Amino acid sequence: MGYDIPAIVAETGAILLGSYIAVDGYYPRRRIRIVTHIHEDHTRGLAQSIRESDFIAATPLTLDLLEALGKRVPPAKKLEMPYGVRVRIEDDIVELRKANHIPGAAEVIVELRNGLQVGYTGDFKLPGTEILKGLDVLVIDATYGLEEHIRPWQDEMEYILSDIVREGLIHGPVHLYAYNGKVEEVMLILRRFDIDAPFIVSRRVYNTTKVLCKHGYCINDVYIARSKAAEEAQQYGYYVQFHHYSSWWSRRRQYRGTHILLTGWELREPYRQISPNEWIVSFSDHADFRQLVNYVEEAKPRLLIVDAYRGGRSAYYFASYVSKRLGIEALAMP
Template sequence: MDAKIDKNGAILLGNNFTVDGYSNRPIRVVTHAHEDHMKGLRKSIKESIFIIATPITHEFLNILGYHIPEEKSMKLDYDKTIDIMDEKITLKKSRHIAGSAQVMVETKNGTMGYTGDFKLPGTEPLKDLDTLVVDATYGNLKYQRGWADWDALGALMNLIEEYTKRGPIWIYGYNGKLQEIMILLRERGIKNKFLADEKTLRMAQIASNYYGVNLGDTTIFNKELVEGDSIIFVHTFRHQDFSRLEGTHIMLTGWELRGIAVKVSENQFNVSFSDHATFKEIIEYIKESNPRKVIIDGTRSQDSWYIAKYLSKILNIRTEVEPK
């Protein structure tokens, strides 16, 4: 067995590993604690011999309600290789959220890897691979952003500075992104009180310890505690529950391509802040990695054919899209 992608999106590496999706295999690997990479995890916890992830991802999973028995919980640090059932696995650091990882598996038949979600700079490409499985969420030039994350962060800070005088600021995003923004704002001197639900704050504390940043004035969200200059962090899925409340509402989304910060109504903005590599960054990664074969993950992108064609025709790299 080389590497392949199952119809449910599970990345199958070697003969024993299933990554970021359920498969009837003895070992489940979780690259990071985002919902779309934890599909079927409860079933994997019941059936698998081991659940492998970085220590931070294991902490996040526990907070999110995935209680993995101690005898099945394998906390694997970056760059540490272990041998399981005649196959070697190594987790490599990626820049996505705290604890996120790339996966490399070595078998008797070759070496294969999976990027997981990543962005550049900050992710060292996997090298010397026979097969590389690539996340290509933004795998089309039409999704290419003309600005960097630092520009988006600057735009967010400008909105906070301008609108905090008018009332509370509500920031919406996914787990991982919310915690990253909390830390980045604190690093840049934003001292407003932070409020969020208990899970979000517990994950933020783990992330802050990882990055070595003091979260400062934070508390569990309660409407009674919201003050004029508070910043409230809310999961994207709950946007409709809070969007009509007093204050300025800011959605963090990599799918906003019209500009860095776009006003969508009188008190609502989209800020184009993404956790995923752009098309050009994906190409840059693959060029540096230089694998013998590339498999594009077609379950997380509607344009996987586009980047596959580019790699095949322009870069002359053997490329397939899976699942077929």
């Protein structure tokens, strides 16, 4: 496709699909900025996009979450795109599809005027993400693009994590350490597995749970840390408190109870107990290497572009693996 590749990853981290659309990064003179989900590495340059673009497009849930996080999009620039609804932008037709990553996350497909179809997965894991099949160009996220990046236990982690939390609650409070964005998903999982202990969270996480509830993902018994309601809920020592990932190193010794660090980079075992009350649990919102290969094999794009802005070294390796082993033309960008 030479120099006229209709989908690229720009130096700014923006995924450019056709001539009008920039996804997940700022790029000059793009009429539409699409936000696939609210994670920081997908919302960079949003303020500049808001100033310069005609519309900021995302799922209704993602637009509400941006608002809750203080990234305000003026109402006149909001373009709500529920999954599966086709929207015409100039001569292109754009559609979002559901990605299993965090609530509200989406993939993007654009049908260009010349008939070519291009798309971007955003961040995803399998199952639960629709595979974008038969595109001319597919841009894929490959955070875990090296062959050793496998978590054979990934499908069972929801059960395993719930069991470790349930066991911890027998002895006292449980403290979970995870990145923002992962916390909400973990709360939903624990409630689904019948963990009924009160959840203590930061104000920021509390605000996002209110938005999630408005969109059908309600989580009960959530309290803001150090509030009066939280202190009451905590008095019997039966609660789960969520902390930012970074405070695992600095703060965990301050609290009594069981401490659990959630990380996608635990690739040796599903979980490790590092002291009588400290656990490291392998938990990721991203496809591992096997899932990436499965996705590409099923999607069979004419050209695969691997996002190296977010994937780094993994992206270059994954692109060469796909061209050599799967016989699909592939390259990493930028």
